[in-house]
Amino acid sequence: MASGISAAGWNLRTYLLLARMWIRVSMTYRASFVTLTVGQFFITGLDFIGIAILFSNVDALAGFSFSEVAFLYGGSALCLGLADLVLGNIEKLGTRIRMGTFDAMLVRPVSVFVQMCADEFALRRLGRIAQAAGVFVWSVVALDIDWTASRVAMVPYLVGTGTVIFLALFTIGAAVQFWTAESSELSNAFTYGGSTLAQFPLSIYPREAVKALTFVVPLGFVNWYPSLYILDRPDPFGFPAVLQFAGAIAAALLSLLAAVVWRRGTRHYQSTGS
Amino acid sequence: MVCRRRLSFRRYSTYRAATLAGIFTNCVFGVIICFTYMAVWRQNPTAGGYDVTDALTYVWLGQAMLMTVAMWSGGATDDLAARIRSGDVALDLHRPVSLLGWYLACDLGRACYHLLTRGVAPTIVGSLLFDLRYPQDALTGLVFALSVTLAVTVSFGVRMLVSASAFWLVDDTGVKQLAAVCAFFFSGMTVPLVLFPGWTGEVASLLPWASYLQVPADVWLGKRTGLDLIGALGFQALWTAILLWACSAVLRLANRKVVVQGG
Numbered sequence: 022m023a024s025g026i027s028a029a030g031w032n033l034r035t036y037l038l039l040a041r042m043w044i045r046v047s048m049t050y051r052a053s054f055v056t057l058t059v060g061q062f063f064i065t066g067l068d069f070i071g072i073a074i075l076f077s078n079v080d081a082l083a084g085f086s087f088s089e090v091a092f093l094y095g096g097s098a099l100c101l102g103l104a105d106l107v108l109g110n111i112e113k114l115g116t117r118i119r120m121g122t123f124d125a126m127l128v129r130p131v132s133v134f135v136q137m138c139a140d141e142f143a144l145r146r147l148g149r150i151a152q153a154a155g156v157f158v159w160s161v162v163a164l165d166i167d168w169t170a171s172r173v174a175m176v177p178y179l180v181g182t183g184t185v186i187f188l189a190l191f192t193i194g195a196a197v198q199f200w201t202a203e204s205s206e207l208s209n210a211f212t213y214g215g216s217t218l219a220q221f222p223l224s225i226y227p228r229e230a231v232k233a234l235t236f237v238v239p240l241g242f243v244n245w246y247p248s249l250y251i252l253d254r255p256d257p258f259g260f261p262a263v264l265q266f267a268g269a270i271a272a273a274l275l276s277l278l279a280a281v282v283w284r285r286g287t288r289h290y291q292s293t294g295s
Numbered sequence: 296m297v298c299r300r301r302l303s304f305r306r307y308s309t310y311r312a313a314t315l316a317g318i319f320t321n322c323v324f325g326v327i328i329c330f331t332y333m334a335v336w337r338q339n340p341t342a343g344g345y346d347v348t349d350a351l352t353y354v355w356l357g358q359a360m361l362m363t364v365a366m367w368s369g370g371a372t373d374d375l376a377a378r379i380r381s382g383d384v385a386l387d388l389h390r391p392v393s394l395l396g397w398y399l400a401c402d403l404g405r406a407c408y409h410l411l412t413r414g415v416a417p418t419i420v421g422s423l424l425f426d427l428r429y430p431q432d433a434l435t436g437l438v439f440a441l442s443v444t445l446a447v448t449v450s451f452g453v454r455m456l457v458s459a460s461a462f463w464l465v466d467d468t469g470v471k472q473l474a475a476v477c478a479f480f481f482s483g484m485t486v487p488l489v490l491f492p493g494w495t496g497e498v499a500s501l502l503p504w505a506s507y508l509q510v511p512a513d514v515w516l517g518k519r520t521g522l523d524l525i526g527a528l529g530f531q532a533l534w535t536a537i538l539l540w541a542c543s544a545v546l547r548l549a550n551r552k553v554v555v556q557g558g
Contacts, residue, residue: 053466053469056469057468057469057472060469060472060473060476063476064472064476067476067479067480067485068485070480070485071480071485071486074485074486074490074491074492075331075335075486075490077490077492078335078339078342078343078490078492079335079338079339079342080338081338082331082334082335082338083334201312206313206316206317206319206320207316207319207320209320210319210320210323210324214320214323214324214327217324217327217328218327221330221331221334225330225331225333225334226330
């Protein structure tokens with residue numbers, strides 16, 4: 022147990038060390054860093070303007086108002102942004118395997134997972150996170166939420182579990198590349214696709230699809246179920262209210278799956294030998 | 296040049312697994328957006344002058360055009376930017392064929408490949424899952440094909456200008472990012488331009504990016520008929536002419552610059 026904790030501490034320290042190194046690299050070109058950060062802010066901002074344009078044609082979407090959809094959008098984009106900041110470049114694993122640079126990582130005395138997570142750590146992603154947080158805060162102000170203590174507590178719970186779910190999805194998507202050594206587009210369908218999906222009320226989907234999003238690919242737990250609780254809305258599908266608190270279980274199970282797939286992937290990996 | 300186009304087609308068709316993964320991703324996004332639009336049109340059945348069938352068809356046309364016009368940038372013009380950085384472009388500028396024609400041929404080959412794979416496959420999946428609209432007659436289909444070709448040439452012109460910025464900036468990452476965002480938003484990929492409120496829609500439909508998706512989609516859906524149909528093609532042809540002219544002017548300027556640097 023003690024050795025497990027010290028190993029985790031060591032991994033965290035090396036992660037921060039690597040991240041700091043990459044931040045220093047990006048700060049060498051300060052103007053470029055600022056432009057890219059501001060750029061990210063506006064790029065994801067246009068997504069939200071798209072939603073605003075949709076709402077200039079309708080006043081509600083499946084019974085949800087603009088500010089409620091903004092709340093869902095902010096939550097989903099925030100979780101994706103945080104996960105992307107922590108290990109966004111893990112999806113470049115396939116490229117590294119093809120280039121043969123992955124072998125260099127294997128001989129270093131640091132966990133390969135930590136190295137892949139911190140690889141080219143991009144602080145500019147704060148731009149996207151700031152935009153998502155901005156929308157989130159705006160929606161909270163615009164909505165008239167009855168802030169009980171449990172609802173307040175639900176906000177960090179939403180951000181925490183949602184981020185972990187995306188972290189696990191990113192990891193699984195990358196680990197699959199141990200077998201395919203191919204592009205990251207397949208995992209994009211689950212990460213970016215999942216975030217797009219979670220931006221809108223799940224009540225726009227058929228009941229069976231929402232069941233799948235609860236029990237198969239647990240994207241519903243990113244923000245839909247906790248948001249129902251915070252916004253004080255009955256589940257449109259009549260699913261049990263206990264699901265609104267079950268995000269941690271979904272996140273834990275998915276992380277376990279991610280760990281297993283990653284471990285199997287590293288075992289499976291055979292260098293090209295070139 | 297025809298030969299060049301065929302070679303380019305073959306180059307892209309080497310990566311089969313990547314193509315399959317891409318098709319899968321197109322389909323996932325297509326389904327997600329379809330359900331969103333179904334909710335929008337349930338609330339407002341005539342939004343933007345479309346009915347729900349038009350809207351769902353538009354979604355799959357968007358997925359088909361995404362790679363065909365290389366909305367995220369990329370394509371043959373990326374090679375040019377890389378060759379400018381490495382200096383190899385000095386050779387290209389002195390080949391006995393036109394640089395612009397050479398890259399256009401490459402890009403048309405790429406577009407052909409992407410249309411036949413990333414364009415057709417998701418559309419088939421979409422048509423199996425949802426009730427879509429198809430061109431009413433052979434003429435509409437023919438004009439649509441022409442419109443798609445012009446969409447590629449307009450997008451090529453824009454991407455070529457972006458890549459040529461590397462002659463002055465060396466690194467075109469920032470410009471490329473900006474261009475991709477504009478393409479995504481003003482082509483009607485984020486939201487159909489017909490839904491843009493008031494004058495914003497009118498302005499957006501005059502910009503070159505409208506040629507990427509909104510114009511071909513309206514042709515396919517039969518929203519533009521008679522003289523209006525000719526107007527649609529004329530709009531795309533006009534932007535093609537303006538952009539290709541701008542490209543050749545920029546390349547002439549660049550030619551002088553490269554010579555000054557001594558290649």
